[in-house]
Structure formats: C-alpha cells, structure tokens
Amino acid sequence: xPAIDLQGVTKRFGDVTALRDxxxxxxxxxxxxxxxxxxxxKSTTINILLDFIRPTSGTANxxxxxxxxxxxxxxxxxGVLPDGFDVYDRLTxxxxxxxxxxxxxxxxxxxxxxxxxxxxxxxxxxxxGGYSKGMAQRLVLGMALVGNPxxxxxxxxxxxxxxxxAREMREIIxxxxxRGATVFFSSHILDQVEAVCDRVGILxxxxxxxxxxxxxxxxxxxxxxxxTVTVDRVPEDAVETVMGVAGVSEVSVEGTxxxxxxxxxxxxxxxxAIEDAGAQVETFGTERASLEDLxxxxxxxxxxxx
Amino acid sequence: MSWTVVAKKDFQDAVRAKxxxxxxxxxxxxxxxxxxxxxxTDLAGGNSDITAIGFIGFLQSAGVLLVPIIGLLVGYKxxxxxxxSGSLKLLLGLPHSRRNVVFGxxxxxxxxxxxxxxxxxxxxxxxxxxxxxxxxxxxxxxxxLLTIGFGLAYISIxxxxxxxxxxxxxxxxxxxxxxxxxxxxxxxxxxxxxxxxNGFSLPSGQMEPWLVLLLQITxxxxxxxxxxxxxxxxxxxSQYDAFYLQDWFGLVILAFWIVVPITLGYLRFERxxx
Numbered sequence: 001x002p003a004i005d006l007q008g009v010t011k012r013f014g015d016v017t018a019l020r021d022x023x024x025x026x027x028x029x030x031x032x033x034x035x036x037x038x039x040x041x042k043s044t045t046i047n048i049l050l051d052f053i054r055p056t057s058g059t060a061n062x063x064x065x066x067x068x069x070x071x072x073x074x075x076x077x078x079g080v081l082p083d084g085f086d087v088y089d090r091l092t093x094x095x096x097x098x099x100x101x102x103x104x105x106x107x108x109x110x111x112x113x114x115x116x117x118x119x120x121x122x123x124x125x126x127x128x129g130g131y132s133k134g135m136a137q138r139l140v141l142g143m144a145l146v147g148n149p150x151x152x153x154x155x156x157x158x159x160x161x162x163x164x165x166a167r168e169m170r171e172i173i174x175x176x177x178x179r180g181a182t183v184f185f186s187s188h189i190l191d192q193v194e195a196v197c198d199r200v201g202i203l204x205x206x207x208x209x210x211x212x213x214x215x216x217x218x219x220x221x222x223x224x225x226x227x228t229v230t231v232d233r234v235p236e237d238a239v240e241t242v243m244g245v246a247g248v249s250e251v252s253v254e255g256t257x258x259x260x261x262x263x264x265x266x267x268x269x270x271x272x273a274i275e276d277a278g279a280q281v282e283t284f285g286t287e288r289a290s291l292e293d294l295x296x297x298x299x300x301x302x303x304x305x306x
Numbered sequence: 307m308s309w310t311v312v313a314k315k316d317f318q319d320a321v322r323a324k325x326x327x328x329x330x331x332x333x334x335x336x337x338x339x340x341x342x343x344x345x346x347t348d349l350a351g352g353n354s355d356i357t358a359i360g361f362i363g364f365l366q367s368a369g370v371l372l373v374p375i376i377g378l379l380v381g382y383k384x385x386x387x388x389x390x391s392g393s394l395k396l397l398l399g400l401p402h403s404r405r406n407v408v409f410g411x412x413x414x415x416x417x418x419x420x421x422x423x424x425x426x427x428x429x430x431x432x433x434x435x436x437x438x439x440x441x442x443x444x445x446x447x448x449x450x451l452l453t454i455g456f457g458l459a460y461i462s463i464x465x466x467x468x469x470x471x472x473x474x475x476x477x478x479x480x481x482x483x484x485x486x487x488x489x490x491x492x493x494x495x496x497x498x499x500x501x502x503x504n505g506f507s508l509p510s511g512q513m514e515p516w517l518v519l520l521l522q523i524t525x526x527x528x529x530x531x532x533x534x535x536x537x538x539x540x541x542x543x544s545q546y547d548a549f550y551l552q553d554w555f556g557l558v559i560l561a562f563w564i565v566v567p568i569t570l571g572y573l574r575f576e577r578x579x580x
Contacts, residue, residue, distance in 0.1 A: 013579075050399060053579040072308070072403050080399030086392035090322045096396075102311050103400035140396065 001064050003028050003151050003182035004049065009058035011044055011206075018044045020206045022058070026184050026199075031177050033193030034186040035295065036203035042186040043083045045203070046155045049184075050080060063150055076105060079144030083155035083186075087136050089129025093120060096128055100143040107147030118142040119168055133160030141172065152176055154185035158192055170196045190295045202295065224249075226287045227260040227267055231279040234258065241277045245269045308402045312410025313417070316384070320418040329376065329418065333426025336372055340365055341430035345437025358434055358442040359537055362449045365430065366533050369453055370526050373423075374489065377457045378481040380418050381464025384411040385571075386477045389580060398580070408572045412465050419457040424450065448536045452529070459525040459563035466571030472578070488524045496521045515548040522556070525563040531556025 004026035011019040019041045026032040036042050047053045048060050051071040060067035062074045087096065097111040115121045118138040123131065128139060137160045144152055152173070158166040173183050173196055187193050193200055194214060202210040210217070234253055235241075242251045242258065247266030252259045260270050267286060274281060320326045344361045385408060388394040397407060427450040435441045464481050471477040487495070500517050501508055513521075522531055535553035544551050550558075 047580075052395065052398060054577075072401050075399065075401040078399075080395075082392075082395040082399055084392050085395040085399075087396070088319070088393055090319060099311075099315055100400055102314075103308065103402060105401065143396065144399075 001028060002026060002061075003030075003063055004032075004184055005061040006045070006048075007059045007061075009045070009048060009055045009060060011041075011048065011053065012056045018206050019048075019055070022203075022206070022208055024201055024208060024211070026182060028182055029177065029180060030198040031173060031183045031196055032185070033197035033200040034184065034203065035190065035193050035200050036186070036188060038188050040188075040203040041206040042188075042203055043155055044206075046083065046153055046184075046186060049153060050075070050078075050082070052082075077150045079146065079149035079152045081137070081140050081144045081152075081154040081157055083159075085136075085140060087128040087131065087139060090127055092125050092127055093131070093135075093139050093142075094124040096139055097142055097146065100146040104147040109146050114142045114145055115139075117145065117172065119165070134162065134165055137161060138165070141169070145172075145176070148179065148181070150181060152181055152183045152185070154183065156187060157185050158187065158189070166192060225262060225264045225267060227262060227270055227284065228286075229258045229260065229271065229274060229284040230282045231256050231258065231274060232282060233279060235277045235279050238274065238277050238279065241273050242270055245273050309406040309410035309413065312397070312402055312407055313413040316411055316414025317417045320380075320414075325380075326418055326421060329380070329422040330425050332372075332376070333422040334429045335426075336368070337365060337426040337430035338433055340368055341433040342437065345434060355439040356437070357440050358438060358446050361430075361434060361438065362446065362533065362537050365427075366449070366453075366530065369456070370529065371489075373419075373453060373457050374460045374485055374526070376422075377419055377460025378464045378485055381415050381461040382468050382477045382481045383474060384415055384465045385468040385575065386471050386474045387468070389472065390474050394580060404576050405572060408465065408469050408568065408575060411468075412462060412568055415461050415465060416454075416458050419461060420454045423454050423457060427453065445537050449533060452532055452536060455532075455560055455564065456525060456529040459528070459560055462564050462566075462568040463525075466567035466569075469568075469571035469575035488526055492524055492526075493521065512545075515546050515551055518546060519548070519550050522551070523559055525560065528556045528559030528563065532560055 002025045004024065006022050006024040009019055009022040009024075010017065022041075022045065024045070034042055034045070044053065048055050049062050049067050051067055051074070054068060063077050065073045065077075067074055091099070093115055094111045097109070097114050101107045101109055101111065112121060112124060115124050118141050120135055120138050120142075123135060128136065131139065137157070141154070141157065144154070154173075157169050157173075161169060170192070173185065177183055177198075185193075197214060199211070199213050200217065201208055212220070231238075234256055238258065239251050239253060242248055242260055245262070245266055246269070247263035248260060248270060250261035258274065262270055271281060271284060317326075341361065344364055345356055385394070388397060394407075398404070402410070427446070431441070431443065431446055434446070435443075463484060464477075467477045467480045471480065496517060497508070499520065500513070521527060531553050533556070535556055538553075544553060549555065
C-alpha cells in the first residue's frame, strides 16, 4: 500500500487551475522530495492531503485512507509541518508539544525529549510568540514527531532555518525514515532534496513534469553536456546551423560566446558546424550538466524545448 | 474525545490571556452592584418587600444589555482568528475534525462566559441574602442557569459567524450588525412590518399574535419569556392564547438560537477551502 496516492487530482480556484491532473505515488518507507518553484502547486497538493482544501476532481489517498472522507484517521497517523502556519503566541513550546500529545490518541511522548530532539530545549518554557521563524519551524516539526507517525508531511521544512538547522532537519528526516516512517516533503531548493531523498517528483505550474529517483534523474542528465564556445564573430545563421546538429537541445548567444546544450557525443559535430558557418573557434570548454540544470530545465518555463 | 481537548485548550487560553478574570470582575461588579443597589435603595418601589423575584426581573432587564455584547465579543474570533493567523493549520494537522474544532470552541467559549456569570450572580445572591427581605435561592439558581443559556445563544451566533467567515473583520461586522439589529432596531422593525401589512397605517388595539411572536423571536425575547416561565409572576403572564406566546415557548426560541447559528456556521466551515 502506497503512503500517498494521488489519482488525477485537479484543483481550480475560480479561473485559476492550481493543479492539473496530478498523479503521484509515494511508496511506504521512502523519503520523497516534492520539488518545484514557488507557486507551482506544492502547498495546494499538501493541503489536499490534509483536507485543508478539496480537490475539484480526482482522488487522494493517504495511508490507505481517503483524504477527504477519512480525514481524522489520516491525521491520527500523520505528522504535519504545514506551510504558512502560526504558533499559539501565549503557549510555551512545551505546551505546544503537550497539546499535540493530548490530541493524538495513544501518544505518550515526553515533551522535553521532543524539544531536545528538535534543538530547542532551552526555549521550552518560553512563550512561542517570541520565537524566531526558525525556532517556530523546529517546534512544529517537534509536534509533527509526536506519536511516531507512519507518515511525515513537511511543507518547506527548511524555511527560516540556517544551514546548520537545515542539516539537523535532514538528520531527523533520515532518522524517521530509518524508524520506518515515510517522509514526504516539499522544497523549492534542489540541494535539500538531493541530499536526503530516495525519490523526487518535480511539479511545474500545477503539473508533475518528472518523477524519478535521484539516480534516475542523474542518469537522465548524465549524457548531457554544456559546451561553451568563443568565436571571433557570430555568423547570422549560427544558431540555426548549430540547432540543426543531431543531439543539440539548446543554443544561446551572448556577445561572441555560444552556449550549447547537447549530448556528450555531439560536441565534435557542434564545433565543426560552427566552423563550417564561417566562424573561427578561439576557445571552447565543456561541462557535464548538473542536476541543477535539469531542475532549471524542468521548472523554468522560459526554456524552449528542442 | 477530541472536542474536549479543543475546549480545554480554548478555556485555558482565556485563563492565560486573563480575559476570564476580567470578565469575572465585570460580572461581579455588574450583578453584585445591582444587587446592592436593589437591596440598599428603594428600587422595588414604595413599601413593597424587597425580594429575589423582583430583583430577578431587574437583573434580567440589565443582563439583556450586557450578556449579548460579552457573548459576541468572546465568540467572534474563535475560529476565524485561528484561520487568519494560520494556527488553525496546527490544530487541523492534529486528529481533530472540523466539527470537533467548532464544537470544542463553542464549549470552551461558553465556559469562558459561564464561569463569570456564575461567580457574578453568586456574589449578587450573597449580597441579596444579606440585604433583601426574602431571597428565593432556587429561583435565582434557575435564573442564573437560564442566563448562561442566554449567553450560549449569543456565543453560538458569534462562533457560527466565526466559522462561516474567512476574515475576522467580516465576522466582527456581522456580530456588530446583529447586535444593533436585535438590541436597538428590532422593535422599530416589527412596527414597520405591522405598518406595512396593515396597509401603511398603524392599527389600534391589541397586536396580532404573530407580530408579538416576531417581537419575541430574538434571543432577548426568548430569554425574557423563559425567565417568566421559570419565575412565574402574575404580572408577566401572557395575554394571548397562542401556544407560541406562552412563556415556555421562550425556551424553544432560546434553543433555536443555541442550535441553529452554530450548525449553519459549521456547515459552511466544513465545505470551505482553508
């Protein structure tokens, strides 16, 4: 049974389509990174899983429960770090965690142990209204850990955390996975996802545009190279000529420099084509494409696909 | 029981915010002060005995002014305040259904008003026992409970608005609008209706029974009628035969205002995208 299963989920707010026919499966026990630029629909997806909003069409299942019809069952087994939350200003950190313990049937955690784990034991008896954004983030992560949930849903968990805090967050995510929990978290920053995820899904403008393991994505970009060529002058038809070379996906010109995204094996042909067009190649360099390029490629709508 | 967790937290929040103490002070000053004034001066009029029954009538008409405002103020932020700030996402991220959130809030806020009423009216009773010629304790207890029910009706209205609306300012505007309508404009409204259905002139003689019902159908009217039901006094007995103008019907009216607003508010909240 998958931990999360979305089938054909569409969500419209008036005329705006926030999610379009999203299919997404998160397997039991994996860390799943949900990537996409801000506004791609990540929070909308998570809000549907938690029944904060209702899909216009499609179905959402969480741990085998229908997210809309069996909401309380879902919430009993899930730990949540939502997006755009606010803490209770007058409650201390300890009281927040205690409230989560009181709310979750069967939870018997020690609030202090939780607060130590998320790194804010010193703030336990201070009112959360005075917490920094990062501390509030840690506190709510702590509340999410209460009751050893089967699934953690974390919306942009690193928000407000310094690099050290982000690293501690990743450690907790790994610990939870090793305990047997499934972790589903969203981010608009690739590094965070790359470092910890078993699998990622990339969302762009409300659509899932890629879903693979990190390895798989690496392989997909593995044969790709970025070739930078400096010439004496750029002939008028240079771009068209280079685009005509088999294996080239993208060409851009800046001054006398051409940047060509192409398959590794096409580099020689590209250089030949440039010279045939009448330009003198002065220098050239190649770089292997990174996952970052791929992410940019998937999420940047300006890029024209070849 | 998930709603008890919500209600308990809500009540504790009022304790932490000191609003429970402020409200208790208000009700002690209000009811205790009126009790003292009623016992120490000659408000009962002439040589008649100073009794708890007379005082109940006095306290009732004063409470109609105070309790609704308190109820609306205590209730209007209950749900929408958390919705606007975002703490509702923490609450609903835990195993609470939306129904339990609304119901728990209703119970929590009712306690926030019930405790001050109990303490304040107890203070009034103590002063009354000391100063009045007689004091009907049981009648006064019943009246106190009825007043809590009256407060509950306004909290139901306020929490209903709070659940139905997406912004705090809208919930506040509706609460204020309703207060103005029920408190200041209702009689004028009923007279206007009477004037219209009577062919744009005011009839002489007794009001039609259904118009009297219309006059009494607010929580305030229901509270007044049921006060007379519990504390029978010849002076207040209905002059109409219609069943809906007997004093017991005041309880039906109050029950309506306790059940319906919160239910409608919940139904809207249940369907909302948060």
